[in-house]
Amino acid sequence: MTPSPESARPRAGWTFAIVSVALFMVTLDNLVVTTALPTIRTDLGASIKSLEWTVNAYTLAYAVLLLTGAALGDRFGRRRMFSLGVLLFTVSSAAAALAPTTGALVAARAAQGLGAAIVTPLTLTLLSGAVPAAKRGLALGAWSGISGLGVALGPVVGGAVVDGISWHWIFWLNVPTGLVLVPLAARYLGESHGPASRLDLPGIGLAGTGLLGIVYGIVRGEALGWTSTTIVASIGAGVVLLAAFVAWEGRAKAPMLPLRFFRSRAFSATNGTSLAMFFGVFGSIFLLSQFFQTTQGLSPLQSGLRVLPWTIMPMVVAPVAGLLSDRIGARPLMAGGLALQAIAIGWLAAVTTPTVAYSALLVPFVLAGTGMALVFAPAANAVLGAVRPEEAGQASGATNAIRELGGVLGVAVLASVFTHDGGYTSPQAYVDGMTAALPIGAAVLALGALLALLIPGRPRTGAATAEADPAMVAVAPSPTGAA
Known part of the structure; x- marks a missing residue:
């Protein structure tokens, strides 16, 4: 007998475990280096521009090549390319740990970004293929929670390692994890291909x-x-x-990014919202993660712990947001999430001084983290629901590329404003630069909240209809019915 589609699915439990560990590893490296930046600046004699490229070499390679990673998986096999991506990330992590100069570190970070760009979209595609459509919202909520955990622990892990050993070990930690993941992926992940016949x-x-x-x-x-x-x-x-x-x-x-995706209002508005969020969040975290060390003389670990109320909220709230996105749709969650983040960043800009008490920053940190959590899972669910199932790899690569590009632009723009209005010469100079830059991040987040209102609502009938979004007539219905 021909197996049913359900019985042909790879084992969901093993798939979730493997892709979650890989996702945690690569998302951890988005922010793990931030609390180490002051130490790297002193140890390697790095300038503010070099520090920018230490962050941006990773996120730029990540953003630019995410579409390539998805295309490679569609063409040569998602399990195969996932394993190669994990291996590349592992080797380049070792190279970053051994880097003797800022230039070598930047090059290794770019190679890490390439490995992460192959891994990230394939984690979503592999998981989507292993989980029944009716449970996809829950699975994506958990997937987003794992991603949030990586973001949450990045500054803390970076600070603890820098305090306890040295900044080099924030990269050595990836090596044993990667060496374990590669054989497990070969053994337990199912192989699949996308519609692309050539690169x-x-x-x-x-x-x-x-x-x-x-x-x-x-x-x-x-x-x-x-x-x-x-x-x-x-x-x-x-x-x-x-x-x-x-x-x-x-x-x-055989386009890498079919432009017809953008004829879907759900796809376009969701990706515009994601770009705005990553612009505001990553640009702000780049400056705020250095604030406690540079202006208040705290250690890397103490600095990472103070940012934790912000970064840990996605781990707590994202699974709930995933469940809600199946029931009420993405629009209210994403609009509310971006609005909370805009309020939080504006609040931080208004109250921060060199001697500000931590208690004055706690509430906006929690608001910012909650806002992030309300966006992750609904955005993933909305994007997957806006395309055909066989195009999940291309759609996942596109949305991850767009949001990482937002992060790169956010760091670049806010750091430029910081340099124009302040610097590292004194605590007051640092605060002057940071408080000039943060309102720009808040304004972009507010714009993202308005864009989120353009995301189509969930039809009352729960069925796909042309009235919900005329551009979606030929698109398979999503598990949320948003198509």
Whole structure:
């Protein structure tokens, strides 16, 4: 007999465990380095620009190549590429731990970002294929909770390791985990492929170089001058290359990013909201994670613990948000989540001084973390519900790429404002720069809350209908019925 689709599914328990550990490992590295930045700055003699690239080398490679990771999985097998991505992440973590200079560290972080870009979209695709559609919201909520745990523990783990051993060990921790995951993935994950028959190499090249040009121009704009030839040429070339990418994807036979995805209001509004959130959150955390050490003289561990009320909330709230997204849809959760974050970042900008009491920061930290948690799972559910099941890999790669790009731009823009208005010369100078930058993050988060209102609501009948979103007529219904 031909097995039923349900019996043909890979074992959900093993799949969830393996992809969750891998996701935790790569999300931990998004923020694990933040509390180590002051120590790295002293140890390697790094400038503010070098510190930016220590963060941005990872997130930029991650953002640019997420679509490539999803495409490789569709073409060559998701289990196979997942295993190779974990292996690359593990090797590059060892290289980062051994880095003797800032340049070597930045290069190793870029390689880590490549490995993470292969792993992250495939964790979502592999999990989605292993879990019945009726339980997808719960699974995605748990998936988001694991991601939130990685974000939550990043500053704390980084601070504890830097205090107890050295900053090099924040990277050594990945090595044994990766070496265990690779054989487990080969043994227990099911193999699957996507609809892509070949790689979109021109699309990969145009997207990667275009994004690099724009981000390089933003990062170096303050130092070289925004009207300098280098900056104008870099940003201008980036814009032209991204326009060429859009034109190419519109006529490519096997596009890396099918532009018809964006005809779905659910897909476009969700990704715009995600970009705004990562812009505001990552740019703000880049500065706030250094605040306690730079202005109040606390240790890396003490600094990480003070940020914990913010970063631990996604682990607590995200699973509940995943369940709610199945019942009420993504729009109210995401709009409320972005609004909470905008209020929190604006609050922090208003009350922060070099000697501010920690109690004055606690409530906005909790609000910011709760707001993040309300976005993660509903966004993933909305994106997967806006495309056909076989296109989950491309959609996952696209949404992860867009939100990580938001993080890169957030760090670059807010750090440029910080440099213009302040610096590391004194606690007051640091606060001056930070409080000038944070309102920009809050404004972008508020814009994201407005974008979230454009996400289609959940139809009353729970069935897919053309009235909910005319662009979705040909799209398979989502488990939430939002299609």
